[in-house]
Amino acid sequence: MxxxxxxxxxxxxxxxxxxxxxxxxxxxxxxxxxxxxxxxxxxxxxxxxxxxxxxxxxxxxxxxxxxxxxxxxxxxxxxxxxxxxxxxxxxxxxxxxxxxxxxxxxxxxxxxxxxxxDRPGLMPTMPSMGDNPAFVMLDVGANADNRARQLQQYAIMGNLYAKDILGYANPRIGLLNNGTEATKGDELHQEAHKLLAGTEGINFIGNVESSGMLGGAADVIVTDGFTGNAALKATEGASRTILHELKHTILNSGIKGKLGGLLLRDGIKQVVAKFDASRYGGAVLLxxxxxxxxxxxxxxxxxxxxxxxxxxxxxxxxxxxxxxxxxxxxxxxxxxxxxxxx
CATH class of the missing domain: 3.40.718.10 (Isopropylmalate Dehydrogenase)
Structure with missing residues (x-):
């Protein structure tokens, strides 16, 4: 190749x-x-x-x-x-x-x-704290806005990718929204929810909120490009800030803090490795x-x-x-x- x-x-x-x-x-x-x-x-x-x-x-x-x-x-x-x-x-x-x-x-x-x-979607792979080690999300910025049918297409492609590349037998497809109830969201999200619920061949679990993304709420998260980009950058920024503050606290907590950090070093390394998105590769234009x-x-x-x-x-x-x-x-x-x- x-x-x-x-x-x-x-x-x-x-x-x-x-x-x-x-x-x-x-x-x-x-x-x-x-x-x-x-x-x-x-x-x-x-x-x-x-x-x-x-x-x-x-x-x-x-x-x-x-x-x-x-x-x-x-x-x-x-x-x-x-x-x-x-x-x-x-x-x-x-x-x-x-x-x-x-x-x-x-x-x-x-x-x-x-x-x-209709429109390609940009899809990164991100670390998950759930049962599966990672999830994918699209679109995260290829399009400023989308139609419901395009979100349906993203769900289908994300589903195939999660099966083919991540090895998930029955990926859980979630629609990023401002609440988990089926009636939540604007007209786009309500229409997309109906389309996804009626799409054969995918395991659509309904709406998911951004607070549950890293917690393993879904294996494939579908969203419009504007919302996806904002959610992605907020998540990446929060992760970097938390890890930076953890390091800063340990290094500036005197002898006791540094000894504690030394004892927790292996555990901290595991957390850092878990949040390392680079090991999952780049973002695919599906x-x-x-x-x-x-x-x-x-x-x-x-x-x-x-x-x-x-x-x-x-x-x-x-x-x-x-x-x-x-x-x-x-x-x-x-x-x-x-x-x-x-």
Whole structure:
């Protein structure tokens, strides 16, 4: 399998990109990579070019550029070239830690959307304190607003992903809302609740609240992009703040506090490891014809490595092809019409 890599995307590129790619390459002998980036910057970082092809380009998309304009005007940008490689069949997937908006635009206009999916959704994997170790949530920012049918599509794709990649036999699908009662929420959420409740093949458990996300309220949490992005950032910020304050308290509590921290060191390490979302890989843009995966802009080489392994599993399992098969045999608009009639 071959992965096209935007070597220039992200805050710490190309160093951490190359390090993560080489670690994955050394571990997985079936992986090949095409790295797109400035050869003068990338080449000196490579320990070996085994199963790595470097395509030189000095053009890249900056985080503050308008995504669509950048994709259309910068034809030689590292991200654009990587997306073109996937479209042309030269690579099986694209990885980038660059601009989320630009990657979404490249996915839509170059890689292409699955027929039957209205809008792709951005889906990260997050740690869970429940019975299962992780959950997925979408959309977390690919779209500012959504329709109920799109949330239904997210539930279907999230369900297939949780089965295929996380290994959950019967994932619990929850709709993020401001209360657990079926009548809660605005018109969008009430309509989405009805659609999900009538969708065959998914284990819809109803509404879930943001307070229960990390506690294992659901294995797949479905939401509109605006709400999902706000909930994700609030959760990430709260987690970082708690861990920072814990460390600060121990270090500034004198001898007794430091001794106590020493005794609890193993337990604290377990908590930190549990909250380490990087080991689950990057955020997948679900709904595109090929795997398109986004790592956090501040990702380190370890996060890049885990994201590469995630991509390999997506390709191994043919997960995107299962999305294509599903939507090619299900007319979501017709099924929504039947639900409306009932």
């Amino acid at each position: 071959k992965i096209a890599v935007d070597a220039m995307g992200g805050d710490n590129a190309p160093k951490v990109i190359v390090e993560g790619v080489e670690r994955a390459r050394d571990e997985r002998k079936d992986l090949e990579f095409i790295l797109y980036g400035d050869e003068q910057q990338v080449r000196p970082l490579l320990k070996s070019d085994e199963r790595i092809t470097l395509v030189h380009t000095t053009e890249q998309i900056e985080g503050d550029e308008h995504p669509v304009k950048a994709i259309r005007s910068k034809k030689q940008a590292s991200m654009v070239l990587a997306a073109q490689a996937v479209k042309n069949g030269e690579a099986d997937a694209i990885f980038s830690a660059g601009s989320t908006g630009a990657l979404l635009a490249a996915g839509l206009f170059i890689v292409g959307r699955i027929r039957g999916v 709904g595109l014809k090929s795997p398109v995966i986004k790592a956090h802009g501040a990702a380190d080489s370890r996060a890049v490595y885990y994201t590469i392994l995630q991509i390999a599993k997506l390709i191994d399992n043919g997960t995107v092809n299962k999305f294509v098969d599903y939507f090619s045999t299900h007319d979501m608009a017709a099924e929504q019409g039947k639900t409306d009639e009932n």
